[in-house]
Amino acid sequence: MAQNFLPKRVTSLFLVLVVATAIYLAKAADHNLKETNLSLYFQDISAFSAANATVIPVAGIAGKAWTFTQFGTVFVTDDFITESADPNSPEVGRAQGMYVTAGLDGLNSLVMISIVFTNKEYSGSTLEIQGVSKQFEAVREVSVVGGTGKFRFARGYVTFETYSFHVPTHHAVIRCNMTVQHY
Ligand SMILES: *[C@@H]1O[C@H](CO)[C@@H](O)[C@H](O)[C@H]1NC(C)=O
Ligand SMILES: *[C@@H]1O[C@H](CO)[C@@H](O)[C@H](O)[C@H]1NC(C)=O
Numbered sequence: 266m267a268q269n270f271l272p273k274r275v276t277s278l279f280l281v282l283v284v285a286t287a288i289y290l291a292k293a294a295d296h297n298l299k300e301t302n303l304s305l306y307f308q309d310i311s312a313f314s315a316a317n318a319t320v321i322p323v324a325g326i327a328g329k330a331w332t333f334t335q336f337g338t339v340f341v342t343d344d345f346i347t348e349s350a351d352p353n354s355p356e357v358g359r360a361q362g363m364y365v366t367a368g369l370d371g372l373n374s375l376v377m378i379s380i381v382f383t384n385k386e387y388s389g390s391t392l393e394i395q396g397v398s399k400q401f402e403a404v405r406e407v408s409v410v411g412g413t414g415k416f417r418f419a420r421g422y423v424t425f426e427t428y429s430f431h432v433p434t435h436h437a438v439i440r441c442n443m444t445v446q447h448y
């Protein structure tokens with residue numbers, strides 16, 4: 266009897282250790298997330314009738330002006346994204362998607378855009394930005410809900426700030442600071 270007792274205890278202790286190690290490794294895997302911070306500049310031209318416009322209203326409530334402050338207006342966008350505020354600085358990618366003025370009072374805009382990277386480091390990868398933006402506040406925070414390529418399983422947030430606005434050409438440079446965790 267006594268001879269059998271010890272090996273059984275050892276066996277169950279071993280099993281406990283195996284399970285504990287498996288749980289530890291599973292938890293450690295969570296901590297393998299990388300964090301990437303980027304500061305990018307969206308070149309946004311909202312002169313809707315201009316040949317080089319990068320944001321255009323495509324739908325809205327009949328009989329109302331299709332403007333950023335009119336509830337129900339849908340804009341499609343394809344801003345080019347640059348490394349610095351200078352529009353002639355190297356292109357990092359494009360911000361492709363749409364904005365919908367989703368607040369009845371015209372203050373909030375629902376942002377649904379993909380950052381499609383074209384630069385050397387992240388080419389072929391995308392990040393998905395989605396959420397309501399308080400479009401007239403100095404700093405607008407929107408969530409990052411996913412990604413592809415180098416940004417698989419991404420989540421995080423971005424802040425948008427209007428860096429400059431050239432009235433005659435409706436050319437806004439919008440700084441987008443992002444913090445994303447991903448594998
Ligand atoms: C990214 O930015 C956040 C917010 O400023 C900061 O807390 C974090 O340490 C930065 N991460 C890296 C990897 O630089
Ligand atoms: C867009 O076109 C307008 C009118 O041709 C021009 O003045 C402006 O510089 C252009 N903007 C950019 C960023 O190319």
Ligand SMILES: *[C@@H]1O[C@H](CO)[C@@H](O)[C@H](O)[C@H]1NC(C)=O
Nearest residue numbers: 304404424425426440441442
């Ligand atoms: C965005 O990042 C720049 C540095 O790249 C910093 O000067 C600026 O304050 C940041 N903006 C916000 C809203 O955190």
